[in-house]
Amino acid sequence: MKIAWDIFTIVAVMAGSFFFLAGTVGLLRFPDPLTRLHALTKADNLGLGLVVLGLLPQTHWPLDTIKLIAIWLFALLAGATVGQLMACTARRGGGPPK
């Protein structure tokens, strides 16, 4: 059973890493701020989510497990908020000068 959970961890964390990699490539390659934000939020939501999901079987129930899930939820909340704010600024034509 232990080995099954370990394999689950490895698969989920690697899947999460893939989304981080894809998000980074998107951030570097996409043409405008909105699509770049889209790439970044995928890394935050799915990438971090899968990494956390994969690490859950390795934690001590209940405190460590809840803390880990809380970290993911906070990252979701902060990512969604900052993403919206940056998108608003980009649409208004603000942001750092080129």
Add this chain to the structure above:
Amino acid sequence: MTLALAVDIGLAMLILAMAGWTIAVRDTFASVIGFVTYGLLLTLVWVRLAMPDVALTEAAMGGGLTGALLIGGAARLRRTEAAVRTERPGMLTRTLAAVLSATVTAALAICVLNLPDPAPTLAPDAAAKLGSTGVGNPVTAVLLAYRSMDTLLEAIVVLLALFGVWSLAHDRFWGGCPQLRTHADSEGILAYFARILPPIGIIVGVYIFWIGADFPGGKFQGATILAAMWLLVIGAGLAYFPPISQAWLRILLVAGPLVFMVIGFAGIVTAGAVFAYPIGFAKPLILAIEIALMPTLVLALALLVAGAPQRMPPQ
């Protein structure tokens, strides 16, 4: 082990590259973002060195708070930046600066490389006497029992920095309210965020402060989180900074260092030395100092980010 070594080497290279980029990049704002990233990478280094206390402080103060201060500074400098960039310092100035930086780096490298192996350490002594302080976290014992004078001076330095910022205020606005430059609307997503997060953030901040007695954490890290929550609410346009002439504000700012000094000098009478605690009372006295310092640090850190007063309170 080899995998961990590969991660460490990668981390070290990344930090060096980030440090170089932060210096080399021409745009102030980009440089600040580089510095914040550098701080977060440094946090990972402290975690790798098994020093979560320092990692927490680096993440909260080095990356977060200093980053916020520098972003504020970069935003204010933006208008003058183009003009400044045209006037490059002369060859002599640049050479002197390069020589000075290289000398400091070389001196540091020589000091570190010449440390005896194993390095001299007071860690066993600190751990052996831990019981007499009543706290379980050796870092807290160093900060508030063995070397409490340093911690007092740190708190006073933060306060002096705040006075320095305040002294930049225009005469007309002296005693007025600092202001964050925001374009928030009270129905927007930032306002929503600022309503959801602070209740949780306050619990986390107080928890990190409280847990500092026995586990990694402490007042500086906790105070930074609480200050961030206050700044978030103000930045979202849901609250305003109080005028800096308010009596309660000034009393709270002075209370922390004052309580610290009173307890410290009372040690002459009660324990025979300055900053000594009478036997059996170490833990409650340390707790009293920490609780008194907490509001001072929260207010001072948040008001540092807020900057000099910019308007008078409405009559």
